[in-house]
Amino acid sequence: MAPxxxxxxxxxxxxxxxxxxxxxxxxxxxxxxxxxLFDLRRRGKVSDLSMVGVSGRKFPxxxxxxxxxxxxxxxxxxxxxxxxxxxEETDPDAYKRAIDALPTGSAITIFTPDSTHYDIARYAxxxxxxxxxxxxxxxxxxHHLELISLADEHGVFVYIEHHKRFDPxxxxxxxxxxxxxxxNYFYSYMSQPKSQLETFKAWAGRxxxxxxxxxxxxxxxxxxxxxxxxxxxxxxxASASSGIATSVGCVAGTEDTITLLVxxxxxxxxxxxxxxxxxxATGIFTASWTAPLQAGVHSQQHFHYIASKGExxxxxxxxxxxxxxxxxxxxxxxxxxxxPFYMRYAPDEEGNFNGQSGYGYVSFExxxxxxxxxxxxxxxxxxxxxxxxxxxxxxxxxxxxLEAGRRSLDENGRSVQILGDxxxxxxx
Numbered sequence: 001m002a003p004x005x006x007x008x009x010x011x012x013x014x015x016x017x018x019x020x021x022x023x024x025x026x027x028x029x030x031x032x033x034x035x036x037l038f039d040l041r042r043r044g045k046v047s048d049l050s051m052v053g054v055s056g057r058k059f060p061x062x063x064x065x066x067x068x069x070x071x072x073x074x075x076x077x078x079x080x081x082x083x084x085x086x087x088e089e090t091d092p093d094a095y096k097r098a099i100d101a102l103p104t105g106s107a108i109t110i111f112t113p114d115s116t117h118y119d120i121a122r123y124a125x126x127x128x129x130x131x132x133x134x135x136x137x138x139x140x141x142x143h144h145l146e147l148i149s150l151a152d153e154h155g156v157f158v159y160i161e162h163h164k165r166f167d168p169x170x171x172x173x174x175x176x177x178x179x180x181x182x183x184n185y186f187y188s189y190m191s192q193p194k195s196q197l198e199t200f201k202a203w204a205g206r207x208x209x210x211x212x213x214x215x216x217x218x219x220x221x222x223x224x225x226x227x228x229x230x231x232x233x234x235x236x237x238a239s240a241s242s243g244i245a246t247s248v249g250c251v252a253g254t255e256d257t258i259t260l261l262v263x264x265x266x267x268x269x270x271x272x273x274x275x276x277x278x279x280x281a282t283g284i285f286t287a288s289w290t291a292p293l294q295a296g297v298h299s300q301q302h303f304h305y306i307a308s309k310g311e312x313x314x315x316x317x318x319x320x321x322x323x324x325x326x327x328x329x330x331x332x333x334x335x336x337x338x339x340p341f342y343m344r345y346a347p348d349e350e351g352n353f354n355g356q357s358g359y360g361y362v363s364f365e366x367x368x369x370x371x372x373x374x375x376x377x378x379x380x381x382x383x384x385x386x387x388x389x390x391x392x393x394x395x396x397x398x399x400x401x402l403e404a405g406r407r408s409l410d411e412n413g414r415s416v417q418i419l420g421d422x423x424x425x426x427x428x
Contacts (some may be wrong), residue, residue, distance in 0.1 A: 001105050001375045004130070004368065008033055008081070009095050010111035010122055011062060013054035013398045014134065018058075018065045019199050030069045033109055034345055036364045038070065038079050039353045045368050050082040052098040056089045075351035099124050105375040107368070109161075110134060115207035118143040121158065125150045130371045131158045132364075135216040137395055137401055139208065144399040145423055148392045157374050157381060162220045162390040162398075163363035164316075167341065173305070173312045174225050176213060181227045181308030183264065183281040188218035188303040191257075191291035197248055204289070205245060205254025211238070211405050214287035217304055220390065220398045222262075222283050225305065230267035231281060233397055236404035236416045237261045244290040257288035260405045297337040314413075393423070400425050 010033075013019045017031035040046045053059075066079040084098040085091040091358060099108065107130035110120050118138045121131050125147060137160045138144045152157045164170050192214070195206055200213075223233070229370070240255035262283040302315040316339065323336045340346070341358060348354035355361050366389065373379040385393045404416035404427055417428040 001248045001372075001380075003045055003049070004371050004375065005048040005102055005106040006037055006046050006368075007102055007106065008037065008049070008051040008111070009098070009108055009138050011051060011058060012111070014111045015051070015109075016062050016066065017069070018062050030066075030073075030345065032360050033364070034066065034079070034081075034112055035070055035343075035353065036361050037109075038077055038367060039074075039356070040365065042077060042352075045365070045372070048082070049080075050084065050098055050101070052084040052095045054090060054092050054094065056083065056085040056087045056091075056094075059083045059087050074347055074353045076334045077353060095120055096123060099127060102127075102129055104128070105371075106130070107132065107371050109281060113203040113207050114139055114212050115203065115414075117251075118147070121147055122150060125156055125158065128154045128156055130156045130294045130374070131157070132161055132367045134161045135220065135398075136160075136212045137392060137399055139212060139399075139403065139406070140200075140425060141396070141400050141403050141425060144392065144396060145425070148396075148423055151380070151392060155374075155381065157367075157370055157384060158392045159315070159370065160390045160392065160395045160398075161363055161367075162217070162224075162395070163342070163360050164221055165224060165390055166218050166359035166362045166366070167316065168359070169314050169316070169341075170221060173314055177225050177305060177307065177312060178228070180274065180305075180310035180312070182266075182279055183231050183273055183305075183307055184307040185230065185281065186218075186225075186283040186287075186303065188215075188222070188301075189286045190214045190217055190286075190299065191288040192299050193293050193295065194244060194248055194290040195293055196289055197245055197250055197309070200289070201244065201249060209255055209258060209406065209409075210287045210289045211255075211258040211260060212402050213284075215258065215285045215397060215405070216402060217301070219260070219262075219283075219285055219401050221303065222285070223397045223401075224388075226264065226281070227397075227411040231264045232267065232421070233262050233283070233401050233418050234265045235263040236401055236418065237413055238405040238408035239413060240409055255409070256290040257286065258409070260285040260401065260408075262401055266278055296335050297339075301352040396423065396425055399424060400427060405428060 015033040017029050054357050071079045085094040108124050109132045111134045124131050240258045244256045245254040264281040297317045300317050305312040318337045343358045343360045344355035400418050407416050
């Protein structure tokens, strides 16, 4: 078959780098999704591209932004796309028209507020369209499990964009963790500055929280590190701080920082309650979107893994690469710790985009290559699951932990149990 057509659902920071009428002030000034797909089209891996949002009135400015900051920066890279709704329309259901216009074998990327993932993904799956969803896959475990059933029924590939699985340091850490003995303790921290709440103000605290948005990264990484050794999450308790987000305009009750405490047990163990080895492990996952400004890095992100025979520390934010720019003095921190390992924006010697090895780009290319292989009959969905890619089936526990954390917060810190296995996981 021909390379798949791809519809980008969502027109915000992650897709275009365009927020509130101008380029984002974050580290994604030209976005990730659009730039990556424009380059994959240049390389012949995708065909027609389209994009859908709620308001078509944004598209003239978005096109100008992409032409100035991508086309002119990368040797005339083609940034054209078909847009929905029209430039004169506002339509929250425009994604349906856009999906209906896709040919057989096409794919969509969903980079929209967390609360919308399920409805959009379900609509596409029911029309036999392959789907990439930004993390978290869904907010409810029941929705996640329903999408698995639908994807199996319609024979489509559904992939969760957990790009940190493709970070070379994280991949190497997983490889080395296998020889470090029994899992004992995992701690992670991830943050974004409170200026990002301006970007998220339409949904922050209303439709989702910072644990769904950021803890989802390292919850997935921890589960990915230990799953092959038989470890499974058993209980979740959550705690949160508040006060800063509401002071900058978020709705009452918006949490600033959320911490999840997750107990882990291993297959065949009972956690010391009768008959098993009694081995248990602890995971602590903290995420904040009210970190201080001018910290020199857009996102603090690190984890510490301890096992019976060793430990691993990874700091993704500071990897020995520092840039001091005097032009920044007076507006923000002059000393910056950039992360070109995620998206490398510097062009090659011919002026073309040169970030194909960045793990943000790799995550998309893995999805597109899998879609193409499925369309050509070269691989089955079961085989893709066995490869350990972040598919719906391989991310069930991540959604279970995140929803359990939300339930715990809503129920005054109650301990929520995670029961079952595979597609039979439930919360109690």
